[in-house]
Amino acid sequence: MRCVECNYEAPVNKFRYLYNARIDDSISMRQCPKCMAWLIVDEFSGEVKQKAESGESPWGKSSGL
């Protein structure tokens, strides 16, 4: 997996698992061990989708209404 912030590349489990966006989705947050950026990761494909920013969608998206 490659960090979109600093291009560091390593297997997905080398990026520290932080927590999920929703338990019923495969999106999670991991941390780059090199630049410490918080990354939004698709656990199925093992790809970084984007760097996590405050208040970022889809992060923290509610269910229901």
Add this chain to the structure above:
Amino acid sequence: MEETAKKEELGELVEQQQWWRVAEKTRSKRLSYLRKAVWKKGALGGVYTPGLKICLELPRLFTEAWRKNEDVPIMLRKARALANVWENIPIFITDQAQLVGYLGSAPHTMVWHWQAASMINEEIYNETGIIPEPEKESLRLMAELNDYWGGKTSLDLFTKVVDPEDGVKFMSGAIGWGTPSSAVTYATRDFNFIFKGFEAINDQIGRELEKTEEMTQGTPSPEIIPYYEKFHKWEAMQIVLEAAIAYAGRYARLARIIADNFESDPKRREELLRIAETCERVPARPPRNLQESLQFDLFVNILNRYEAGEFAWPSRPDYTHGSFYDRDVKAGVNKRLTENEALDLVGEFMIRAYDIGMFAPRWTREGLQGIVGTWVWTIGGVDEDGNDACNAMTVALMKAARLVRVANPTLSFRWHPRVKDEVFREVFECIRHGLGYPNIRNDTVLIENGMYWHGHPIKEMRTWVNQACMSPCPTTKYGCQPFRMASCTANTAKMVEYALSNGYDRVVNMQMGPKTGDSRKFKDFEELFAAWVKQMEWIMNILIRTVALGRVKDPEFYSRPMLSACYERAVETGTDAVDPSNGERGNTWITWFTWVENVDSLAAVKKLVFDEKKYTMDQLITALEANWDGDEEMRLDFVRNAPKWGNDDDYVDSIMVRCLKEIARHSWEIKGPEGKPFPPLPENVSGNIHYANIVGALPNGRRLGDALYDGGVSPGPGLDRKGPTAVLKSVGKIDHITQGRAFLLNQRLSPIQLAGDKGYNLWKSYMRTWDDLGNDHVQFNMVDDSTLRAAQKDPEKYSEVIVRVAGYSAHFVDISRKTQDNIIQRTVQGLG
């Protein structure tokens, strides 16, 4: 013209639901000033506000007198030390304030309870940013204090008597949360007794002393021996009562000095003189009006927090102060205040409570983000005869809450069928204004609950208050509970984790629970369930063993002269209020953190492994040990295709009820030192975040690191897919009287859907269903995602947005990113 523009602006703010700005525009100048003239004492996530400092005057003055009194029994020694503090600690009066008293020596200080634990003292010494200037000098004093108190603190003494294995497992941090000492405690109080006034209580003690003296000078017998122990306890109570009156007297003198020498505004001068008269009256004698009544209450709460780390504020302010409010505000010969003036006093009372700060170690700050302690004030309900107890003060508190918008205290409303619509509408308005409170408690259910578990007579149980967030405790002579037993908080997700790991904890790398068998070899669900029952019993047993010992030893290791002087049964018997042998009926419970994961996990294993045989136990345990890494498809199967709590699905709901029946059975087998059972009380505060990195991967699909579910019986965020009524129906399958003390339910509602009268009526219908199903608790967040995300991006602009975390509320910007995300993840339920 100006008035019209102001109205239009207000109208726009209401429409945009910017309630914090509405409050700023509508409250009095005094409340605005006082609200802004306080330091935020709750930690932001886990870090204190820059500029906030530890009060070193308190430990210095206390220790100075403590060291001079080495040869006297502990309660007397502590009373003399406290008296030295109250006689000498610097005091101040905030401009425009009408209520006085502060916990600490300056407005930017919070107290440190150095008598709690050496490990906490060391943590404070090493905490950056909170050491007062000049830092070098402060650190030298702290080092001296730490050296002196090392080995003498309550927890240090406790570790010398606790079973070493219990001690190590408890201190691992994996299964329990808290300290078995009055250093971290919650105590209920009986204001019927306290409002007699400290002079009258002191006189009563004097009479008891005279009687005892006669007895010990009379004919010898075994019966007189225990009386020798009472002398010094009564003497200690007298010392703190007199010192408390003197402490109030210092404020009276200060107010007069400012009025006579420095104040040029005649109106403020008059206020200062009224403060002086108030402090000359209370706590010495009974209050006569609202200001005196609130001031008395405030003094009692502050003085008790000088003595001990009281991290909750159990009270029923409308019941305690309502008659004074009526007398002052209602038309008639006694009228002293307009409604707005009374609202200023009530609002200030809330601000003064918000202003109280006590240092908490990091693990506590993570579990109670954004606040100091759980100041959950109980309002509404019935009186001792079963009549509606709501009064004008009930409404005033809710109106004041919307104006001052503090996150602490919060309100808890005791709902019953005879609550008037105009009062219930006020409850709704507070929730609609995004306060996250009041939470709603079912009075009828909880009165019966207290009678069932602790044998309180109905009249006494009707006086109940939340002892912390949730547990209903009577405020009567034998109903009051003086000791929270904070270590009696269980990280219950470990029950299912240990059932699957043969009692071994892979996070702390230790054999914690009993060896209940290799779960890879379990043949059916019954084997797993039997292992779960054993782990559940083990966790309850170890926590309560610790707590019971701490409770019994507390008068010897910590001692509470001030609290004892406020407890009628302690005054009558010459005992420490915490002494379990003085007639207390008790209000014991175990706070049940991270509970619903047990149910969803057991249901997932039953369904996918044993019923459908889609996976083997071996596959499951391998995946859990790898934290689901590389098994994403399987993990999602366990999340999406196993039944989840909160959807009115009997498959999983029956497992919830079965588990609770087992726990209730064991609760009765356990007996505390006062001989009472320890029923469960599922709730989380923000422990679901604290334990995220302590609870391993589970079959409900969570990984180590993920936040746990947010409420005591709230469904997992996003997993309640069948709507709000299904959630209520699931929760309604629990017997809220016989299966636990209370069950916390968080719900999120749409602020747009619930606007206006239509919204109120929708909500009322929902509440009717909630009551019909016999549920005991519900609380709401009514802030939309877009506001919360905007607050994450621009925290300064949204600094006053409040959310309901769990048993308490907090300003959204004061909680950690992870907790913020967890709140946003909760399902927004549509009603109707």
